[in-house]
Amino acid sequence: MSEELFRAMAQSIVDGDIDAARKLAQQAIEQGIDPLDAINKGFVVGVNYVGDQFAKGEMFLPDLVLAGEAMKAAVATLEPEMARRGTERKTLGKVVLGTVQGDIHEIGKTLVGTMLAASGFQVYDLGVDVPAERFVAKAREVDADIVGLSALLTTTMLRQREVIQALEAAGLRPKVKVMVGGAPVTASWAEEIGAEGFSEDAIGAVAVARRLVGA
Amino acid sequence: MPGRICSISDPRLRLEVLSPEDVQRIHTATLDVIETVGVRFPSLRALEIWEAHGARVDRQTMIVRAPGALIEEALRHAPPVYTLAARDPTLDLPLDGHHVYVGTDGCGVEVIDLETGVRRRSCLQDVADIARIADYLDEVAFHWVPVSAQDCPPESRGLHELRAIWRHSTKHVQTESIYSAREAQAAVEMAAVLAGGREALRARPILSIMECTTSPLGHDGGSLEAALVGAEAGLPVGFMTMASCASTGPATLAGNLVVGNAEVISALALIQLAFPGAPVFYAAAQTAMDLRTGAYTGGGPEDFLFGAATNALADFYHVPLSMGSFATGAKEPNWQAGIENSLSTFMASVVGSDMLLGVGLLHGSRIWSYEQLLMDCEIWSIIRHMMSGIVVNEETLALGAIREVGPGGNFLKHRHTKEHMRALWVPRLMDRRPYEVWEERRDGAREWARARAQEILASYHPEPLDPRLDAELGRIIAAVEEGAR
Numbered sequence: 001m002s003e004e005l006f007r008a009m010a011q012s013i014v015d016g017d018i019d020a021a022r023k024l025a026q027q028a029i030e031q032g033i034d035p036l037d038a039i040n041k042g043f044v045v046g047v048n049y050v051g052d053q054f055a056k057g058e059m060f061l062p063d064l065v066l067a068g069e070a071m072k073a074a075v076a077t078l079e080p081e082m083a084r085r086g087t088e089r090k091t092l093g094k095v096v097l098g099t100v101q102g103d104i105h106e107i108g109k110t111l112v113g114t115m116l117a118a119s120g121f122q123v124y125d126l127g128v129d130v131p132a133e134r135f136v137a138k139a140r141e142v143d144a145d146i147v148g149l150s151a152l153l154t155t156t157m158l159r160q161r162e163v164i165q166a167l168e169a170a171g172l173r174p175k176v177k178v179m180v181g182g183a184p185v186t187a188s189w190a191e192e193i194g195a196e197g198f199s200e201d202a203i204g205a206v207a208v209a210r211r212l213v214g215a
Numbered sequence: 216m217p218g219r220i221c222s223i224s225d226p227r228l229r230l231e232v233l234s235p236e237d238v239q240r241i242h243t244a245t246l247d248v249i250e251t252v253g254v255r256f257p258s259l260r261a262l263e264i265w266e267a268h269g270a271r272v273d274r275q276t277m278i279v280r281a282p283g284a285l286i287e288e289a290l291r292h293a294p295p296v297y298t299l300a301a302r303d304p305t306l307d308l309p310l311d312g313h314h315v316y317v318g319t320d321g322c323g324v325e326v327i328d329l330e331t332g333v334r335r336r337s338c339l340q341d342v343a344d345i346a347r348i349a350d351y352l353d354e355v356a357f358h359w360v361p362v363s364a365q366d367c368p369p370e371s372r373g374l375h376e377l378r379a380i381w382r383h384s385t386k387h388v389q390t391e392s393i394y395s396a397r398e399a400q401a402a403v404e405m406a407a408v409l410a411g412g413r414e415a416l417r418a419r420p421i422l423s424i425m426e427c428t429t430s431p432l433g434h435d436g437g438s439l440e441a442a443l444v445g446a447e448a449g450l451p452v453g454f455m456t457m458a459s460c461a462s463t464g465p466a467t468l469a470g471n472l473v474v475g476n477a478e479v480i481s482a483l484a485l486i487q488l489a490f491p492g493a494p495v496f497y498a499a500a501q502t503a504m505d506l507r508t509g510a511y512t513g514g515g516p517e518d519f520l521f522g523a524a525t526n527a528l529a530d531f532y533h534v535p536l537s538m539g540s541f542a543t544g545a546k547e548p549n550w551q552a553g554i555e556n557s558l559s560t561f562m563a564s565v566v567g568s569d570m571l572l573g574v575g576l577l578h579g580s581r582i583w584s585y586e587q588l589l590m591d592c593e594i595w596s597i598i599r600h601m602m603s604g605i606v607v608n609e610e611t612l613a614l615g616a617i618r619e620v621g622p623g624g625n626f627l628k629h630r631h632t633k634e635h636m637r638a639l640w641v642p643r644l645m646d647r648r649p650y651e652v653w654e655e656r657r658d659g660a661r662e663w664a665r666a667r668a669q670e671i672l673a674s675y676h677p678e679p680l681d682p683r684l685d686a687e688l689g690r691i692i693a694a695v696e697e698g699a700r
Contacts, residue, residue: 060506062461104257104435107463111509153394154324155369183511183581184324184363188336201508 002033006042009074013046016066018073025077035078036087043074047118061202065111068118091122093145093213096138098126100151100159108182109150111202116148119206132159132166139167139176145213146197148205151182160185161193177212181205220306220356220386221596223315223564227604230565232523238531241469245476246283248432253278254481255433258440261485268488281481289484292491295533299357299451300419302409303385308356310496310535310569315602316356317560317595319349319588320542320573322392323362326583329668334582337362342379344672345575345583350384351675354592358384359425359573360392362583370699373398374692377405377422381688382680389537389570391425391455399424399441401695403448408687417449424452425498425537428478430463439482446486446493453537454482455498460517462504468517468524475501476528483534496569497529500539513544513579514555522563529568538568541591542580548587548661552577557594564598585668586661593644593660600640611635643667 005028012020021043028038050067053059075089082088095116099109106128117123124142126134139147147167151157160180167173179197180190190198197208233241248254256262257277266272268289270281299308308316326341327334341362349355360376367375373393380388393399402422403413410416424445426438434454442452456475458464464471483495503517504510512518522540529536540559545552563571574591577584605611616631626632644660646653653659679685 054507057507061504061509062466062506104429104433108509111462154322154363154365155372158369186325186336201510203508 006045009038009042010046010049013043013067013070014049016063016070018070021070021074022077025074029078029081035082036089038078039075039089043071047071064118065114068114071118092120092210092215094122094124094142095146095148095209096124096126096135096142096144097148098130098135098150099128100149100156100163101129101131102159103151103153103156104128105152112148112181112205115202115206116209121209132163135163136166136170136172139172140170144176146177146179146209149178149180151185154184157182157184157189160195164194179205179208179212219353220316221353221599222356223599223602225313226315226565226567226602228565228602230523232520233527238527241472241476241528242531244473245480246286248473248477249281249286249481250283251280252432253280254477256439256485257434258436260443261439264485264489281484286480286484289487290480290532292487293483293495293532293534294492297451297494299387299423300421301385301387302421306386308387312567315564315568315571317354317571318357318359318389318573319345319355319361320576320580321359321361323576323581323583324365325581326362329585329665329672336365337583338366339364339375339379341583342376343383346380346383347675347677348585348588348668348671350386350677351671352592354595355574357387357389360390361575363392368696371398371692371695374401374405374695377402378688378692381409382685383677387421387423389423389425393424393441394426394435395437396440396444397695399444401691403444403450404691405688408684413448420450422450424450426452426454428454428456428482430456430458430478431474432477434478434482442486443489446490449493451494451496452486453496453498454479455500455537457500457502457511459501459511460503461506462509468520471501472524475499480532496535496537497525497532498537499525500542511579513542514551514559519558519562522559523566526566526568535569537570537572538563540571541574542576544579546578548584548590552587556591560594561598564602586664589664589667590644590660593642597640
């Protein structure tokens with residue numbers, strides 16, 4: 001019975017069907033299935049399949065994003081039940097993410113957030129035009145492992161350095177690692193400002209984040 | 216005819232990618248989007264203009280929903296024809312629907328150093344060097360800011376870039392690198408110094424401003440305000456959409472055109488509401504997201520179709536078009552760059568796009584390459600040649616020559632050949648040498664392009680900007696920097 005449910009859960013992720021994922025998660029709660037089993041034996045199987053297919057070139061980025069969104073919906077539905085049972089999902093690490101102050105470009109940062117969440121990170125997305133002190137405050141509040149900084153302009157890119165300096169001033173470094181991205185950002189810029197991670201795209205960002213937390 | 220600038224003039228080739236009915240449907244859908252979905256204008260000044268003209272404005276979300284009739288009425292004030300003035304009037308660029316001009320691409324962040332061949336971060340000296348070589352090349356009709364002067368302070372960077380170009384070229388400058396009202400005000404002041412006052416600048420705008428939209432269906436507040444400052448001074452201003460299929464726009468090409476069109480015409484309408492009759496232009500560099508990486512591709516069949524389709528929209532609104540072409544996604548001047556830049560530029564040229572952007576950048580407009588610059592100029596020269604088509608008349612039918620040479624003879628020594636051969640295209644960078652010659656030297660377009668760039672930069676020194684004017688520009692920039700402290 002639950003085997004069939006687990007298969008349907010995996011399929012809902014593969015299909016990127018957010019409604020189905022949410023309903024199946026609800027069904028699991030009603031049937032008394034351990035939410036961690038629902039995640040690990042059901043939904044995660046779908047995530048892994050999509051990841052494999054993507055690596056083979058058979059599925060594409062929108063498939064990954066939709067799968068990620070479906071996964072997020074499923075986990076959100078299961079969370080109250082996990083809290084009730086006093087269990088929690090093991091994550092790879094906590095990432096505070098945002099586009100730096102003065103910059104309103106969103107899509108790259110959001111994509112990175114979705115990919116990281118789908119890969120098992122706990123992501124706190126602060127949105128766009130985020131001042132340095134908000135990155136610092138959030139990183140301290142959630143005990144972040146990584147702070148991710150996005151910028152699309154050469155003029156706002158300089159703010160990435162300011163956030164790193166603010167994290168240092170707050171005594172959060174080097175425990176909190178920093179990764180940077182955005183069209184004008186290069187590996188040499190990342191090195192210059194002391195960011196540990198840089199990637200040109202969202203897929204690469206997952207690999208970088210995994211490396212930074214030693215996963 | 217513009218001076219010594221090699222534009223395409225009255226292209227004889229034709230291509231219709233969108234039928235008049237298609238264009239009408241895209242237009243209707245666009246108005247529907249602007250009216251019911253809305254477009255975000257995160258600028259108080261912009262929102263107030265919209266409100267004053269009866270658009271529905273949500274101050275919280277900064278989303279404007281404007282009736283179609285308001286947009287259409289506003290756009291009717293846009294002048295269909297005007298001239299991009301150059302400091303040297305023989306280099307003026309009439310945007311009259313009969314010409315296609317190409318500019319340098321922008322705004323890159325790295326440069327492949329001409330001497331060392333090593334890729335490095337771009338700086339102010341690069342802007343100056345590129346301006347000088349672009350001033351020299353007849354293929355380049357106007358400048359964009361080719362790379363970012365990353366060694367200059369962020370609040371005045373766009374101004375240092377303009378000054379560097381003006382110091383080394385008398386061609387028209389279109390900046391895509393200014394996105395705040397303060398910087399735009401200073402840029403207008405600088406342009407007025409060179410033009411001989413505000414009114415002289417209005418009459419002969421030696422500077423135009425291009426701003427990017429924020430897809431989907433949004434704008435950047437600073438960019439909007441910079442454009443308003445420019446339009447108020449009579450500078451041509453344009454908005455460029457880079458909406459990409461499957462990421463910042465729908466996966467379908469028609470849907471992506473609707474999203475981009477809504478962004479561009481809503482912004483142009485705003486400018487017309489604020490300053491009726493101000494010269495504006497449509498700008499676009501739409502593409503399809505790379506399905507594997509999510510990247511902006513800088514090439515591919517979708518880009519080429521957009522290149523040909525967008526001019527139908529700009530024509531529909533009777534405004535000039537600045538169209539993204541060239542700008543390959545390739546990492547170095549190679550097979551991919553050749554294909555992408557040739558096809559994108561062909562498609563945008565064959566429909567008569569007024570301005571093309573632009574030559575010289577690699578990796579989706581991020582890395583400047585002098586080699587690519589000269590290769591792009593060669594591509595431009597091929598396409599320009601094709602656009603003149605085939606002239607059929609008594610002289611070109613050459614019956615006299617054919618009769619005199621007859622079967623089995625040759626045309627080499629015939630007078631008709633000598634008279635007409637110079638109309639045939641001659642390459643600079645294509646390798647047409649005997650195989651043995653190539654085998655011995657193993658060189659080609661890249662080496663020749665690099666050598667020519669080095670030669671131009673070593674030998675070409677345009678007359679310097681009047682030191683008094685230059686000092687005046689310096690003072691304006693210093694005042695901006697002072698104000699930022």
